[in-house]
Amino acid sequence: MVFFFAQSLSILEMARSVSRIFSGFRCFGSLPFGNTQLKTQCPSVLFRTTSERTVVQVLPSIFSRKPRDFSLPNSSWGEEMMRLYNYYNSQSEEATEGQEDHGEQWTRLPSYNRSLKYATGGVYLSKIIQSKARLFTRNIRDPGAAFEYVVFFRQDKQRCVCVFQAGHLLEGPPGHVHGGAIATMIDTVTGTHASLLSAPVMTANLNINYRSPIPLGSTVLIESTLDKEEGKKKFILCSVTSTDGSRVHTEATALFVSISISHLLRG
Numbered sequence: 001m002v003f004f005f006a007q008s009l010s011i012l013e014m015a016r017s018v019s020r021i022f023s024g025f026r027c028f029g030s031l032p033f034g035n036t037q038l039k040t041q042c043p044s045v046l047f048r049t050t051s052e053r054t055v056v057q058v059l060p061s062i063f064s065r066k067p068r069d070f071s072l073p074n075s076s077w078g079e080e081m082m083r084l085y086n087y088y089n090s091q092s093e094e095a096t097e098g099q100e101d102h103g104e105q106w107t108r109l110p111s112y113n114r115s116l117k118y119a120t121g122g123v124y125l126s127k128i129i130q131s132k133a134r135l136f137t138r139n140i141r142d143p144g145a146a147f148e149y150v151v152f153f154r155q156d157k158q159r160c161v162c163v164f165q166a167g168h169l170l171e172g173p174p175g176h177v178h179g180g181a182i183a184t185m186i187d188t189v190t191g192t193h194a195s196l197l198s199a200p201v202m203t204a205n206l207n208i209n210y211r212s213p214i215p216l217g218s219t220v221l222i223e224s225t226l227d228k229e230e231g232k233k234k235f236i237l238c239s240v241t242s243t244d245g246s247r248v249h250t251e252a253t254a255l256f257v258s259i260s261i262s263h264l265l266r267g
C-alpha cells in the first residue's frame with residue numbers, strides 16, 4: 001500500500017512523504033551509544049541531505065517489511081532509562097558473545113506493535129484480525145508520549161525486569177501515572193513472563209496494591225518472578241519500584257491460564 005502510493009510520486013516527493021511517515025522514528029545512530037545494531041536501523045536520516053541517487057539506493061531498506069522493534073532505544077529515552085537499558089543490555093550482549101548460554105544472562109525481549117502477526121509470520125492472524133489492530137502499549141507513534149519500555153528475561157532465575165518510562169499521555173492524578181496504565185504495564189510484563197513459560201496464555205486474575213504514586217515522566221523498574229505453576233496455571237509475582245529500589249510503588253499477583261488458539265476463536 002505504501003509502496004503503491006509512493007510509485008506515483010517523483011523520487012524527491014517520495015522521499016519527503018516517506019520521511020513524514022517515518023517522522024516519529026528517530027535515528028538511533030545519533031544517540032551517544034555505540035550499538036552497531038541500532039545504527040543500521042535508521043536509513044531515513046539520509047533523506048534530506050543526500051543526492052537523488054543516494055535516496056534511490058536507500059529506498060529498498062525503507063520499504064523493508066521488517067517490523068520495528070520498540071524495545072530498542074529512541075530519542076525520547078531519558079538518562080535513567082538509557083542507563084538501565086545499557087546495564088541490562090551489556091549483560092545480554094555477554095550472553096551472545098560468550099561461549100554457551102545457560103540462561104544465566106539477561107536476554108532482551110524484542111517488542112512489536114502487532115505481536116502475534118510477527119510471531120506467527122502473519123499467516124494466521126491476517127485472516128482473523130483487522131488490519132488496523134495494534135498492541136495497546138505500542139500504538140502511540142509520538143516517541144516518549146506513553147509507554148516506553150524494554151523487558152529483559154533471566155531464565156535461570158525465572159525473572160523478568162522491565163525498564164519503564166511513563167510518558168505525559170499516561171496521566172491519572174495530576175503529575176502522576178494513571179492506575180490503569182500501571183495495571184497495563186504489570187499485565188504486559190507478567191503476561192510476557194507467563195508466555196515465555198508456555199504460550200499462549202490469558203490473564204485470569206490480576207490483584208494490584210498501589211503503594212505510592214509514580215511521577216509522570218519518571219523511569220521505574222517492573223520486576224516479575226514465577227511464584228508457582230499448577231498444570232495450565234502460572235502464578236506470577238510483580239513489583240514496581242523506583243530504579244534504586246528504595247521506593248515501592250506497586251505490588252501485584254497475577255494468574256495466567258494456558259489456552260489453545262481455538263479459545264480465541266469462540267467469539
Ligand SMILES: CCCCCCCC(=O)SCCNC(=O)CCNC(=O)[C@H](O)C(C)(C)COP(=O)(O)OP(=O)(O)OC[C@H]1O[C@@H](n2cnc3c(N)ncnc32)[C@H](O)[C@@H]1OP(=O)(O)O
Binds near residue numbers: 115191201204231258
Ligand atoms: C506481549 C504482551 C503480553 C500482554 C499480555 C496481556 C494478557 C491479557 O491482557 S489477556 C486479556 C484479559 N484476559 C481475558 O480476557 C481472559 C478472559 N477469561 C478467559 O478467557 C477464561 O476465563 C480463561 C482463559 C482465563 C480460563 O478459561 P479456561 O481455559 O476455560 O479455564 P478453566 O477451566 O475455567 O480454569 C482453569 C483453571 O484456572 C482457574 N481459574 C480460571 N479463572 C480464574 C480466576 N479468574 N481466578 C482464579 N482462578 C481461575 C480455574 O479455577 C481452573 O483451576 P483448576 O485447574 O485448579 O480447576
